[in-house]
Amino acid sequence: MALLEAKNITKQFGGLVAVNDVTLTIEPGSIISVIGPNGAGKTTFFNVLTGIYKPDRGKIIFDGHPLVNLRPDQITARGICRTFQNIRLFHNMTVLENVLVGMHSRIRAPFWSIILRTPGMKHEEREAIERARHLLAFVNLDNKRDELAKNLPYGDQRRLEIARALGANPKMILLDEPTAGMNPHETASATKIIQNLRDDLGVTVVLIEHDMRVVMSISERISVIDYGTKIAEGGPEEIRANPHVIEAYLGKGAAESSKSAAPSHPPDPPAEVGRPDPELRSQ
């Protein structure tokens, strides 16, 4: 059985059809990517899956149950967690505290008793801290657990977001541009962590990503969205060779010339596709 089935999802903003009749099936234990040019509707699709927006049309079945009409916190409790294109952390809390916040829905003890580390801290609270530290180690941040989130370099903040999302013990994690703004070294390490989410933790991964090296190296399947519509789906090699995809990224001329020049080896989409500073763009 598929872990997630999104069927015929449409989301409009006024006259703009941001997501247009998109159907996507995600098998448990897979790593899939959603790619497409700026403004294609990728983040909006995530926002529909996580309950931030209600779709105008379509249905979503997760783990055998319908999701549409549930609140974001209810969807989190069902097992879908996410990170955000524009990082959302509690800047004045420590790294460890940020992960504890993410775990809050699963801890029965009062949250503040853990944050304040009261002397009478119970067994459950100690376990929560253990688990948070384990998640921090997973994203290579345990040595920075007592730093304030706002003082972390950008790449560390992105990895902290992943640890925070894992705090709720998801079955599926949606990552919205997890390597945006990272240098090549940070990107390589984040790519490994994303791979390990599935390999070591068994979490199903859905990735929105512009860096084609990341996408092509870890995705089993790739869905391409352009102007809200899914224009292609397949394995990395199929997607790399798909003329509609090349056209969406590079323009019609590129698809034509790639056809005549080298039919079996059309150009890779560029590694970074016309990216403005990610922090200047709105969610």
Ligand SMILES: Nc1ncnc2c1ncn2[C@@H]1O[C@H](COP(=O)(O)OP(=O)(O)OP(=O)(O)O)[C@@H](O)[C@H]1O
């Ligand atoms: N809340 C909103 N109100 C109105 N329009 C919106 C809203 N959110 C997104 N849009 C519009 O919907 C379209 C899809 O935006 P979305 O952010 O989903 O694209 P994206 O594929 O994530 O792009 P990027 O790669 O730049 O992050 C864009 O035209 C955007 O301006």
Ligand SMILES: [Mg+2]
């Ligand atoms: Mg986006």
